[in-house]
Amino acid sequence: MTDPTQDLLPEGLEDRLPQSAAAAARIQRAMLDVMRSHGYDRVNPPLIEFEQSMARRMDGVRTRNLFRFVDPRSLRSLALRSDITVQVGRIAATGLANAPRPMRLAYAGQVARITGDMLDPRRENLQIGAELIGSDSVAAAAEVVEVAIAALEAAGAGRISVDFTLPDLVDTLADGPLPLDAETRAAVRRELDTKDAGGLVEAGGSAYLPLLYATGPFPQAAEKLAAIDGAGVLDSRIHALRQIAERVQGRARLTLDPSERHGFEYQSWFGFTLYAEGVRGALGRGGTYRIGGTDEAATGFSLYPDDLVEMVKAKETMGRRLFLPIGHDRTAANEMRADGWRTVAALTDADDGKVLGCTHALLDGEIQPL
Amino acid sequence: MTDPTQDLLPEGLEDRLPQSAAAAARIQRAMLDVMRSHGYDRVNPPLIEFEQSMARRMDGVRTRNLFRFVDPRSLRSLALRSDITVQVGRIAATGLANAPRPMRLAYAGQVARITGDMLDPRRENLQIGAELIGSDSVAAAAEVVEVAIAALEAAGAGRISVDFTLPDLVDTLADGPLPLDAETRAAVRRELDTKDAGGLVEAGGSAYLPLLYATGPFPQAAEKLAAIDGAGVLDSRIHALRQIAERVQGRARLTLDPSERHGFEYQSWFGFTLYAEGVRGALGRGGTYRIGGTDEAATGFSLYPDDLVEMVKAKETMGRRLFLPIGHDRTAANEMRADGWRTVAALTDADDGKVLGCTHALLDGEIQPL
Numbered sequence: 026m027t028d029p030t031q032d033l034l035p036e037g038l039e040d041r042l043p044q045s046a047a048a049a050a051r052i053q054r055a056m057l058d059v060m061r062s063h064g065y066d067r068v069n070p071p072l073i074e075f076e077q078s079m080a081r082r083m084d085g086v087r088t089r090n091l092f093r094f095v096d097p098r099s100l101r102s103l104a105l106r107s108d109i110t111v112q113v114g115r116i117a118a119t120g121l122a123n124a125p126r127p128m129r130l131a132y133a134g135q136v137a138r139i140t141g142d143m144l145d146p147r148r149e150n151l152q153i154g155a156e157l158i159g160s161d162s163v164a165a166a167a168e169v170v171e172v173a174i175a176a177l178e179a180a181g182a183g184r185i186s187v188d189f190t191l192p193d194l195v196d197t198l199a200d201g202p203l204p205l206d207a208e209t210r211a212a213v214r215r216e217l218d219t220k221d222a223g224g225l226v227e228a229g230g231s232a233y234l235p236l237l238y239a240t241g242p243f244p245q246a247a248e249k250l251a252a253i254d255g256a257g258v259l260d261s262r263i264h265a266l267r268q269i270a271e272r273v274q275g276r277a278r279l280t281l282d283p284s285e286r287h288g289f290e291y292q293s294w295f296g297f298t299l300y301a302e303g304v305r306g307a308l309g310r311g312g313t314y315r316i317g318g319t320d321e322a323a324t325g326f327s328l329y330p331d332d333l334v335e336m337v338k339a340k341e342t343m344g345r346r347l348f349l350p351i352g353h354d355r356t357a358a359n360e361m362r363a364d365g366w367r368t369v370a371a372l373t374d375a376d377d378g379k380v381l382g383c384t385h386a387l388l389d390g391e392i393q394p395l
Numbered sequence: 396m397t398d399p400t401q402d403l404l405p406e407g408l409e410d411r412l413p414q415s416a417a418a419a420a421r422i423q424r425a426m427l428d429v430m431r432s433h434g435y436d437r438v439n440p441p442l443i444e445f446e447q448s449m450a451r452r453m454d455g456v457r458t459r460n461l462f463r464f465v466d467p468r469s470l471r472s473l474a475l476r477s478d479i480t481v482q483v484g485r486i487a488a489t490g491l492a493n494a495p496r497p498m499r500l501a502y503a504g505q506v507a508r509i510t511g512d513m514l515d516p517r518r519e520n521l522q523i524g525a526e527l528i529g530s531d532s533v534a535a536a537a538e539v540v541e542v543a544i545a546a547l548e549a550a551g552a553g554r555i556s557v558d559f560t561l562p563d564l565v566d567t568l569a570d571g572p573l574p575l576d577a578e579t580r581a582a583v584r585r586e587l588d589t590k591d592a593g594g595l596v597e598a599g600g601s602a603y604l605p606l607l608y609a610t611g612p613f614p615q616a617a618e619k620l621a622a623i624d625g626a627g628v629l630d631s632r633i634h635a636l637r638q639i640a641e642r643v644q645g646r647a648r649l650t651l652d653p654s655e656r657h658g659f660e661y662q663s664w665f666g667f668t669l670y671a672e673g674v675r676g677a678l679g680r681g682g683t684y685r686i687g688g689t690d691e692a693a694t695g696f697s698l699y700p701d702d703l704v705e706m707v708k709a710k711e712t713m714g715r716r717l718f719l720p721i722g723h724d725r726t727a728a729n730e731m732r733a734d735g736w737r738t739v740a741a742l743t744d745a746d747d748g749k750v751l752g753c754t755h756a757l758l759d760g761e762i763q764p765l
Contacts, residue, residue: 033445033448034441034444035443035444035445035466035471035473036468036469037468038441038443040438040439040440040441040482040490041437041438041440042486042490042491043500045439046436046437046438049439050427050437057420061714061737062732062737063737063739063740064737064738064739064740064751066413066417066713067411067413067416068410068411068412068413069411069415069419071404071409071410072442072507072519073405073462073475073507073518073519074404074405074408075403075405078403092443092473093464094462094464096405096509098405098407098509098518099405099406101405103405105443116410116412120410120412121412125750125751125752127751130413135442135504135505137442137443139466139467139468140468148443148468149443157742162742162743164742164743168742343436344431362433366432367432367433367434368432369433369434369499370434370538372497372527372530372532372534372535372538373532373534376497381434381495381497
């Protein structure tokens with residue numbers, strides 16, 4: 026007896042069939058080629074690591090979401106990676122600890138986690154990214170934002186948006202002109218996260234109310250943010266954001282949401298989220314951070330192009346295909362492939378080029394449309 | 396206190412650093428491009444599946460070597476894939492069950508297993524392959540061997556060897572001219588596997604002794620095999636091998652080891668193993684088989700290029716790199732990248748192009764060697 030559910034995949038996991046796999050491969054190549062052209066060298070960490078080593082570098086963020094299992098060899102607990110960034114941080118701190126800085130590294134691979142989230146129920150994602158190790162300066166941030174946009178452009182994303190944020194904004198203001206005790210600070214952060222004006226006032230953070238309105242298109246929002254900051258403690262930050270914005274002007278719609286912290290648990294002074302037309306959620310995010318363990322400064326971004334793949338896959342061209350009948354000239358076929366043709370060779374006389382998706386056939390030594 | 400071992404990876408798992416990752420990426424692209432040019436469409440199965448579904452399709456072979464863990468969501472047992480071929484078989488039997496045959500599919504991805512083997516202690520491998528679904532004919536076998544050789548050639552493998560085998564040879568002979576009862580048949584297979592002439596005679600298989608000598612360079616070994624087979628039950632097999640050999644003649648050294656079964660637990664009438672100069676173990680294997688569950692005929696191969704990557708990585712060129720000093724012309728830099736240059740932009744005046752691995756620098760608008 027056959028169990029009809031036996032071939033189903035676990036929830037949140039799926040196969041990429043040809044159109045989707047072709048789109049994913051094209052997008053991955055395009056993104057990696059852009060990173061490569063900007064001097065980023067690929068590294069490939071393994072799928073599995075010691076759970077302890079991986080969790081430690083994740084600063085405890087979402088470590089409960091790791092698929093974990095005991096290694097029968099070492100009898101230690103292993104984890105399937107859920108984020109390649111932390112693995113690249115480990116490589117920077119170990120195998121490439123002595124390589125010159127700034128060091129540019131890129132990566133691409135599958136990551137998995139126990140639970141997806143509401144916006145993305147997937148439990149496996151393609152993650153592609155770049156890390157600029159040894160610097161978290163404005164110049165590093167500007168380069169990383171530029172490379173991220175270029176990677177999305179090359180992948181075919183349209184109308185790219187970049188939303189800037191200042192992950193440590195509340196701390197900076199609370200340590201300076203708008204003082205808060207530790208308890209109120211936590212409450213203010215919480216209310217800003219939910220963008221709840223009433224809650225913010227109730228929590229004792231009315232001085233922070235203007236932050237809720239210093240959002241939107243970049244230049245205007247940056248001006249509003251500057252206006253909040255009478256003491257000038259944000260001057261260097263706002264100047265930095267403007268320099269980054271100038272670098273990518275015209276290539277993306279720029280917005281500012283200075284108190285946004287969601288997804289920026291690792292980031293220090295600068296964070297950004299990437300969007301594109303027709304793609305529901307964020308396509309990626311990045312920013313400045315410190316590598317877990319060594320505390321080395323770094324700036325980077327991660328792209329999660331699965332939704333972009335889904336959007337473009339229907340339009341993905343599978344290439345002109347040339348049907349080669351039984352007895353075709355093999356030398357000619359080699360030449361066609363070298364010329365960029367995809368060929369489909371008949372195995373029997375019954376094979377029908379058109380049924381097999383061919384657009385052309387090699388008949389009497391001539392390429393003829395089907 | 397820092398545990399000095401905390402950054403070590405589990406036994407058999409490793410990072411690919413830039414030279415190695417560049418070689419792996421180049422080899423993967425080259426192999427996939429060859430498969431694509433022969434009409435093979437990429438599919439991407441997930442890293443994880445239900446253990447039951449995966450193990451069933453593996454016919455119980457090496458299923459104990461799967462990394463397994465319970466899915467907290469479904470409370471069912473999951474497994475990390477150790478072989479993409481069985482996943483492609485599942486896709487052929489489900490998502491692509493109604494696609495026209497013969498159907499050509501390709502794949503590339505990481506696989507993992509609990510224990511490596513003596514020849515390869517790795518517990519994670521890159522697996523790249525192609526499956527021709529819907530046929531296990533001689534024409535299918537010849538195409539698959541040709542594509543496998545072309546993929547290795549494109550990846551830079553030198554002096555490729557292909558070793559043919561007939562996985563069901565003993566059964567064919569024992570059901571025909573050289574009868575054996577079930578018990579003796581098993582013993583004869585075992586002794587042939589270890590190539591033990593004395594053991595073979597003792598086991599009652601002296602009629603099978605000539606098989607041990609029908610090995611070596613293809614045309615001669617095929618003649619010896621034909622000589623064993625007075626009744627002609629192997630005629631069609633030997634003819635098939637000769638047709639396959641003719642198809643790839645001159646592109647690889649061809650050998651025959653007709654009773655070799657190791658690694659061919661899935662294969663039906665035809666199997667082959669791929670080797671290349673300078674690479675210790677086999678680079679891949681393939682053959683004809685039936686897809687688990689549906690019993691559909693198929694022919695395919697899997698390549699495991701990790702050893703090839705290790706061999707070529709030292710020679711892997713990391714590309715000319717152009718150092719861009721502070722204040723460089725960004726438009727010019729974009730043009731250089733479009734021309735194929737890899738650029739490395741200075742973040743501060745202290746950045747030294749030569750230290751950062753650059754071969755050239757953009758100085759006063761001119762490309763100058765460093």
